[in-house]
Each structure stands twice: as structure tokens, then as C-alpha cells.
Amino acid sequence: MSDQILRALLLRNERGGFSASVENLDFDDLPQAGDVLVQISFSCLNYKDALAVTDESPIVRGDYPFVPGIDLAGTVIESDDPLFHEGDIVISTGGGIGEKCWGGLSTAQRIPSKYLVKAPIGLSTRHAMIFGTAGVTAMLSVMDLENAGVKPEHGEVLVTGATGGVGSFSIMLLQKAGFDVVACTGKPEAAEYLKRLGATRILNRREYELEKLRPLDKSRWTAAVDTVGGTLLARVISQINTHGAVAVCGLAGGSELNTTVFPFILRGINLLGIDSNTCSVPIREKVWARMLEDISVPELEAMATEITLDDVVDVSRQFLAGKITGRYYVSLVDSQN
Numbered sequence: 458m459s460d461q462i463l464r465a466l467l468l469r470n471e472r473g474g475f476s477a478s479v480e481n482l483d484f485d486d487l488p489q490a491g492d493v494l495v496q497i498s499f500s501c502l503n504y505k506d507a508l509a510v511t512d513e514s515p516i517v518r519g520d521y522p523f524v525p526g527i528d529l530a531g532t533v534i535e536s537d538d539p540l541f542h543e544g545d546i547v548i549s550t551g552g553g554i555g556e557k558c559w560g561g562l563s564t565a566q567r568i569p570s571k572y573l574v575k576a577p578i579g580l581s582t583r584h585a586m587i588f589g590t591a592g593v594t595a596m597l598s599v600m601d602l603e604n605a606g607v608k609p610e611h612g613e614v615l616v617t618g619a620t621g622g623v624g625s626f627s628i629m630l631l632q633k634a635g636f637d638v639v640a641c642t643g644k645p646e647a648a649e650y651l652k653r654l655g656a657t658r659i660l661n662r663r664e665y666e667l668e669k670l671r672p673l674d675k676s677r678w679t680a681a682v683d684t685v686g687g688t689l690l691a692r693v694i695s696q697i698n699t700h701g702a703v704a705v706c707g708l709a710g711g712s713e714l715n716t717t718v719f720p721f722i723l724r725g726i727n728l729l730g731i732d733s734n735t736c737s738v739p740i741r742e743k744v745w746a747r748m749l750e751d752i753s754v755p756e757l758e759a760m761a762t763e764i765t766l767d768d769v770v771d772v773s774r775q776f777l778a779g780k781i782t783g784r785y786y787v788s789l790v791d792s793q794n
Contacts, residue, residue: 465563466769468509470521475512477770488559491567492538495547497531499586500561501786502764503622504709507773509555518557527551528589529561529568530582538570546576548745550590551734562769564789574738577745586786587761588748591622594733596744598682598704599630601729605702609635611679612698615660617641618684618709619651620782625760627682628654633751639678641665647782653759662689671695673719680704687711699724706731760784765791
């Protein structure tokens with residue numbers, strides 16, 4: 458492999474100057490810690506990736522130079538792990554790649570095998586990356602709400618940050634599970650998109666946030682999937698029905714949470730923390746199997762936009778500016794030599 462060239466988005470942070478650019482690398486430049494070498498076909502763009510690529514938050518915990526990208530899908534080229542063999546189709550979502558070790562925004566990468574799962578039969582690498590961490594997080598949220606006893610007959614489920622990747626998948630998956638879904642968004646122009654995903658009705662986030670925030674408000678939602686955090690999450694918590702639940706999986710609106718114990722001790726609600734990074738391989742396998750069962754290819758395609766490695770920096774800026782709707786996945790096929 459030493460004479461082959463690969464392309465990667467390389468982050469540099471030298472003498473206080475940060476940069477992100479696509480560069481040519483040798484296979485020998487890849488970190489040697491990974492025990493599985495993967496030819497990457499597709500990656501995708503997540504909130505964490507946008508933060509890392511623009512240096513808006515200290516996502517990267519490895520040494521610079523660094524290749525970001527918390528998701529990847531591709532084919533095993535070499536493996537020192539007996540569970541993986543040359544030609545296996547594999548997926549990695551989170552777990553540490555793109556944060557602690559080099560990630561998926563590269564045409565090839567050495568990956569620790571503990572971060573890999575074999576792709577379910579029938580799932581292409583492209584479709585795997587339309588799902589990506591966003592799909593995994595949404596599916597975990599729905600499954601945890603179900604495990605908490607939330608049922609469709611109990612009432613409406615609210616999804617905040619509805620036009621984002623996690624929000625979009627949450628709407629689709631909740632609707633598939635039989636729930637009436639209310640999509641909360643600051644983009645009223647995206648109403649038709651959200652209804653196509655399965656939202657029963659649309660809640661204007663700006664108008665919703667103008668309502669008085671009470672420690673214990675009138676019950677409105679049997680459950681919620683919150684991707685925003687901050688004051689919006691505090692509002693949602695105060696309006697959850699008795700014995701309802703909120704799956705918390707994002708902080709686009711802030712990491713602080715100022716609330717009271719009243720919804721918890723007077724209504725017995727549950728706050729469910731969703732962390733797709735740390736879930737076990739068996740749980741990941743269940744998540745992928747159910748996503749593949751619940752969401753059809755046409756539905757998946759309808760929310761996806763393909764970009765190239767050269768587009769990632771610009772699209773990351775748009776992502777953080779709130780100008781992105783749906784899922785953006787990165788094709789690396791044309792970049793391979």
C-alpha cells in the first residue's frame with residue numbers, strides 16, 4: 458500500500474492557526490493504531506463534524522494534523538482482527554473515530570475493530586451513510602421511548618430541531634411506530650418536507666418560545682425527542698404528560714439546562730440520555746436491522762443530498778448557520794485513485 462495515494466480532509470492547528478483542506482496522503486501516513494484497513498466509499502456530515510471542521514468547538518481530542526469524520530462505510534482491505542476479513546462491508550458510527558482517532562473523511566482509514574460493525578445484508582454503503590450517526594441516534598431515541606412505556610395511544614410526540622438529520626429520522630421512525638408526531642422547527646418553509654417525513658402537524662419554534670416558561674406547564678406531549686437542549690428543552694420538560702419521557706440527544710441550542718424537579722416528582726416523567734457513541738455492538742446491530750426494516754429506500758433518498766470531499770468545509774459552515782435540511786452524505790468513490 459505504500460505506493461498508493463489517498464485523499465483526505467486534513468485539519469491542521471499550527472502555531473495557533475487552524476486550517477482545513479483536502480490533501481493527498483500516502484497509506485503510510487495513516488495512523489498505525491487501527492487493526493482494520495478500510496477502503497471508504499461514503500461518509501457523512503454530522504453536527505460534530507461541522508464543529509470540528511470549522512474549529513467552532515474542541516471536538517478533536519487527538520493530535521494534529523487530524524482527519525475528522527465520525528462516520529464511515531466501506532470495504533475491508535486488510536485486517537488483523539479475526540472477526541473481519543478482506544472484502545467485508547463495514548460501518549462505523551461514532552465511538553471515537555473523528556474525535557480521538559482519525560476518521561471517515563478520507564478515501565481509506567485504519568480503524569480500531571471495536572468501532573466497526575458488519576453491514577446488514579441489503580444495506581449499501583451509501584444508504585448506511587445517509588443513516589449515519591443521525592439515524593442511529595434517532596433509532597436509539599425511539600427504542601428508549603418505547604422501553605420507557607411510551608405508546609402511540611398516549612398522545613402526541615414532539616420532535617425539536619425537526620429539519621436536522623436526527624430530527625428528520627425521528628419523525629420518520631416515530632410515524633412508522635404509529636405515533637402522531639409534532640415537528641418543532643424554526644424553518645416554517647420546511648413544513649411540506651416535514652409532513653412528507655410523517656409529521657402530523659408543525660409547531661413554529663419561534664412562536665413556541667415566546668410562550669411564558671413555567672416550572673410545571675399544562676401537559677401537551679406524551680413524549681419528545683429533543684435535539685436542541687437549552688431553554689427549549691426546559692420548556693418541553695415542563696409540558697410532558699404524566700409518566701411520559703424525553704429522549705435528549707443534542708445541544709444545538711445550548712448545553713445548559715435550567716429546570717425544576719416538579720415534572721419529575723409530580724408527573725413521574727423520565728429524562729432519557731441518548732449517546733450513540735457508547736452503545737454496544739449488539740445494540741448497534743439491532744438498531745441497523747430495525748432501521749433497514751422501517752425505512753424504505755425511496756424515503757431515505759428523499760431526505761439525502763450528496764456532496765464531495767471538496768464541499769465539506771463550505772457545507773459545514775452552512776450546517777452551523779442553520780441552513781441545512783435533511784442529510785448530507787459524502788461520496789468518496791470518485792476521489793479514490
